[in-house]
Amino acid sequence: MAPYHIRKYQESDRKTAVALFCLGLEEHIPATFRHMLKLPRILLLLLGVPLTLLLATGSWFLTIMSTLILLVFLRLLAKCPWKIHEFITMRTELADISKSYSVPGSCYWVAESGGQVVGTVSALPVADPPLGKKQLQLLHLVVAAEHRGKGMAKALVRTLLQFARVEGYNEVIIETTMVQYTALLLYQAMGFQETGRSFFNIVWRILAIPKIHLMYRLPSAQEEGL
Template identity: 55%
Template sequence: MASFHIRQFQEKDYKQVVDVFSRGMEEHIPTGFRHLLTLPRTFLLLAGAPLAVVLVSGSWLLAVACVFFLLLFLLFLASRPWKNYVSKCLRTDMADITKSYLRVHGSGFWVAESGGQVVGTVGALPVKDPPLGRKQLQLFRLSVSSQHRGQGIAKALVRTVLQFARDQGYSDVVLDTGLLQHGAVTLYYSMGFKKTGESFMDIITWLVDVSLIHFIYPLPSAQKHEL
């Protein structure tokens, strides 16, 4: 098992951080496409559109071409949530990680390093409008390169955020993750996070039925204090 260590982000890490994050998100596109093919609405489209073409034109060749182009369209549709998400992140908080995370009080951004390379990332920012009486930290941008998974890196990065939250006096750590990010969902449940709800980011995520799952991790110190 390869060794790794967690440390705070440095400017020299930027290109590698973006690469790890972008590749990690876009790896979900095939899963999204397969998920889209299982939806009843997709079945109706793939069955109904070619049939309509045959009834109108009488050509089975055109029907086959229709199926081909529909599959291309569905692949494009399945890729949009992930590509849009990456694009949005790179335009906002990840455009300047130092400014967005390291210069904001009560926040942080960390990388996992192995063999001199960045192989994992995670960030955390204070929730601007938490529930009354709560001080919440939101976990962002958790990603581990595909070649370094299965080594406990993601769990170590999450633990880094949890420990930081305890040290900073936060009462909860919250996060959102995609329904199809099966590894992440399993990880959060295994570490004690609780699901609080689901939502869709936009009309595209609703069309492809890819919801966001909302999680919370109440910190034990905060719970004891309330008792």
């Protein structure tokens, strides 16, 4: 028997579910920072400012301090988009999870192990899908670090896909980023295909981190019968 089971969200799960969401976002900050350090314009900044100070003042102390200050600034900048996302989500969709997911065709699931919520995934219908399509958006796939490697994330996604089939959806869509490497590989391995890229806002554009659009096409009843 699997060391976990998946069930629908209950209001008593709120505190743990929200904590998992916040911790999941924080995990992406180091990867964002590493990504930034590889950008040519960031490398130019890290080299150019200290070198200019060294040539202008001859002080190695100021040169080293300027490098440290730049690194601290860049680390804070890497944190910024995730904290903005957390702030907005916590004051909208996750402000009242039960209410947000009372919309017909939506659901919020948790994975429970040892009496504790250790994973989540949720789904909301797309408000304005392409003509002739009924789309479901996958959101908040998170598994606690100590429970990874047990197939829990895949099981949560499969639960959502089965729900989408039963509810008559044509497609399941996801928005992720290039720094969410593990999630991106998981989705692609499960059959999601990239359909495009864009930027959440100007901050993400500055950081050169595009939003990756993925889609899973659900076969119609007629196709499944073939």
